[in-house]
Amino acid sequence: MLIGEQSWEFKRRPVILGTSSVVGPDEGKGPLGDQFDVVHEDTLIGQDSWEKAEKKMLEEAAELALKHANMPKEQLQFYVGGDLLNQIISNSFAVRTMQVPYLGIFGACSTSMEGLAIASMIVDSGFGERVMAGTCSHNCTAEKQFRYPTEYGSQKPPTAQYTVTGAGAAVLGLKGSGPVVTGATIGRVVDLGIKDPFNMGAAMAPAAVDTLTAHFRDFGREPGYYDLIVTGDLATVGYDIACDLLRERGLDMTQTVYQDCGKLIYDLEKQNVQAGGSGCGCSATVTYGPLLKRLRKGDLNRILVVATGALLSPLSFQQGESIPGIAHAVAIERGEVQNG
């Protein structure tokens, strides 16, 4: 049900029956490397194009999430997902393989939690019993589509971010055991006029703060309600801006409580990733891999994932538009076996 102005409370607590995280070589070399389900050794993973590799990773993630949920693929009722590629082809072509009713979505890198929020609503409200949310991104497909031909090896400013090669998926249901989705906050478009596509973190930080503020207001919660709050892919530049903006609003959060998936996924000292990770796959693989592992172990009890997206296109940038940001937040808590 609607709670407050822009949030959803999932009273029936949809269970995350299974998740998966499939990543590429750079993510495998990062500090979370051993906590992903699959680490590919190269970026083509046996395909003849990076786009096909991205689609293939999502297919693997979908299969693996179903396996972890112990659910035959014929039982899956709906799939909700999207990605960064024009016309979200990675998802549409992966879903062609899966043969399941499909809701395509787009929220740039916020797609991960937009999908989890919609999937949770479907399950919570009885519009579906077994629903998957999935997303993916690929460093090389994003580079060639959004920036320069990959072969150029163009130099980047330190504020730039490195698109994560990875796919993540989650299978939701009402019965079973696993972490539960308890709420979501749907973000508004926030645009403070940033026009530099090599500084996405700065463009997205205000949206993350807007959604976080709305979340605490709508649910009547303090940041301390959660053991961990992560933004999707603000990376170092955006993270610092978000911390400043949060402090201005009286929401002072320490590094123990507030982190960012774009900072967690790479070794920022040793890996050449500028300010850190980005892409739909960033928050998806970190959440559906390492973070949910910690929830399942009881190392964490309540987390809030605030996936952030920059809603630009190369064309909107070329036409002089600034970069609108958006962020969607989903609360996940340690669950007991329910309805069992």
Next chain:
Amino acid sequence: MLIGEQSWEFKRRPVILGTSSVVGPDEGKGPLGDQFDVVHEDTLIGQDSWEKAEKKMLEEAAELALKHANMPKEQLQFYVGGDLLNQIISNSFAVRTMQVPYLGIFGACSTSMEGLAIASMIVDSGFGERVMAGTCSHNCTAEKQFRYPTEYGSQKPPTAQYTVTGAGAAVLGLKGSGPVVTGATIGRVVDLGIKDPFNMGAAMAPAAVDTLTAHFRDFGREPGYYDLIVTGDLATVGYDIACDLLRERGLDMTQTVYQDCGKLIYDLEKQNVQAGGSGCGCSATVTYGPLLKRLRKGDLNRILVVATGALLSPLSFQQGESIPGIAHAVAIERGEVQNG
């Protein structure tokens, strides 16, 4: 609630409180021209790019739908929408103006009914009380993005379709008077291997038939339950294929019952639009304009809109992929004043 395998029944019957249809000059000259709310005389409508014109039309449509619903814009709680442009910029930038929590979606030309289905679910399940679904397309932005630079004036085969310049929006709520949304069927991706991007109708027809078949099965209905069934934008080629496929499945529908928005919106004899209209704006403007006018007048009592989408991108085509199709169906019925 879920009904059958892939359909949703909206038991609380969300009311369509207001709709709008804004179109360009070619659509104004078509047989439905006098039934749209706004007809623009040129394709730039005072903007300096076609993309900005497309966004502007959607902003107009959103404003007008709110006006028709007699709802101040501050009361709107969620917006669900998408379009054909890369990274759905028309919607994201229009929503920046609207300042409302936003779920971006993408289903190519099926986006219109995907949005209406999700918005109806939000209202029906109590996750929002006042929700808008919107979409748009523009002939010139689609031409330059998907085909050739507009200035080329390249020749087209007769199977090609003409992207509608138009935007449509609907405001949903629980209380009030107006047509009601009673159900939806979410489509699967269907791909019979068509590879010709100048024959989208053929690529989408099997998906339309798959969704129609699923709809009748899930709700236990015959085609005769509806006064009118329209597909989104199969145009003449796709329409004839759909009729053949439906006949094979024992669903013989006469032209009185089954029509196609892509055929209705233009005068196919006199206007140079090849097989007929396409684009997200096609089913949106025809449904939210002329068709709902007929429902409100009592000329129609029950309609089923099956919006069809071709999930390709120029890149997927260049990489040799075939064109996956999808279709989402929404049932709209004449409503009484309710919960009043």
